[in-house]
Amino acid sequence: LEPITGVGVHKSVKAENGGALQERPGESDEGFDAFYRREYDPAVRLAWLLTRSSAVSEDLVQEAMTAVHRAFSSIESPKAYLGKSIVNRARSWHRDEQRRRTRLVYLVDDRVVMDPADADLFDAVGRLPYRQRAVIVTRYWAGWSEADIAEALGCRPGTVKSLASRALDRLRKEVEW
């Protein structure tokens, strides 16, 4: 196949609602301690939406923060690095968790109190395959751009679109059932 040029140009995008990967002014100048204190809370919530276990989320965030600390002086956006690190660590956790769940009845997820219809949708997000769940959470909760999600998941932006579309179809079926 010969390279083809001049078609299909896409531009980088901004996250939709002040997304989690956007740099705040002065972020790169601050110390790790301040970064940790500011980002710990949203990082745990992101990890929890991906794993639905507060204990696991705290561990994942500690691991991810350690990785950020190690690279803090050399990375351009610690926040982006942290987010991607959490998504990747949650994926590994899911892989191991699925293996465990085939052998054990193990479901002590943290429960939330919501209107029943909303709770159904929230639970349905938790049942999505990991990549679809990661796309939904990072896109609609964290507000990441498709390019950022693609980079974190190691896929093309087109795949993010199709994962999102499949996830929405599945969620729609679940809530309309």
Next chain:
Amino acid sequence: MIPDADLETRLRRVLDEGARQLPVRLVEWRPDQAVKSAKPVKPARQRPLLPTSFHGRMVIGLVAAVLAIIAAIAVATRSPGPASATPALPRPLAFTTGSHEPAAALLNKAAAVQANLEPEPGPVRFARTQNYALQTAVGRRKSTTVVQTVVRDVWEAADGSALVREYRQDTEAAGGDVGGPRPLGGRDHGGHYRPGQWADPNAGLPSDVAGVRSALLNNVTNATDFSADVILADEISSHLSTGTASAQQIAAFYRILASLPGVFDAGVVVDNASRTGHAVGVMVSDPSAGAVQAIQYFVIDPNTGRPLQVERIDSPNPPSALHLPPGPTVDEYELILATGQVDRVGVEPAP
């Protein structure tokens, strides 16, 4: 059916609410972790490539001799065929790269044929498609790439209800574990759908060029990182590959494709169901975005204008995370095997 925008709004609210309820207590940063992670890594001790002692050299020599004997036996007894470990990945069809004009002419001709078709009798729309896709699970130390093939039969009644049957066959990239096609169970893999529950992208889609174009661009919310041409080509591939588009809609898809300056002639090919067709291609990624470019091909029967296969290729190599051999790689293809109107749900059209 809940519109995408409503579902997305609900999702944002529900996720916000769920995340808000999680009690998060700041765990102080543990300096021991910081010290541990900040500690410089010692360089590995330099070891000689080969043992220097007499005993060590004897062991290495013995191991080398055993390996040489095993290799000789393997070469002597190796036979070609399905038992070999050649990856079971399909090769991209033999597409060529041509100019825009013949591609536009082919598409416009096929559009004219489709637009002039008489409506088929029968209240139920039937489509049989076969989808091939690479699925991958990427771990920290290992990734597993699985080839997944799904054959799907869909019957859509006029009231919007549908019957869907899916059969899946998984194959490891190395060619192992080839089970027979098996029906997929569960709510997400077929069954009966009440009106409005089966999300056919072609249901309710206009059939005139302007209407289709506008609807396709509106379909893709939050995709501001792609040009309109890429969105249109990508969307058309999705809509065509379901096999449920009407002849009028197919004609509109072809006319839109013909209008995209990036569409090029890709020559005569034999598709994965051994049918001869003519292909057009279009790049659906940004040439400057990265090392992997995605090219979408559409294989069309030039006589009937029917879409035969939609194939997406990663070029010049697959994404590195897939750990596949280098070279242009089929990311996904969809064969449109049979389509038509039938009298009732569950009945296949005559061949």
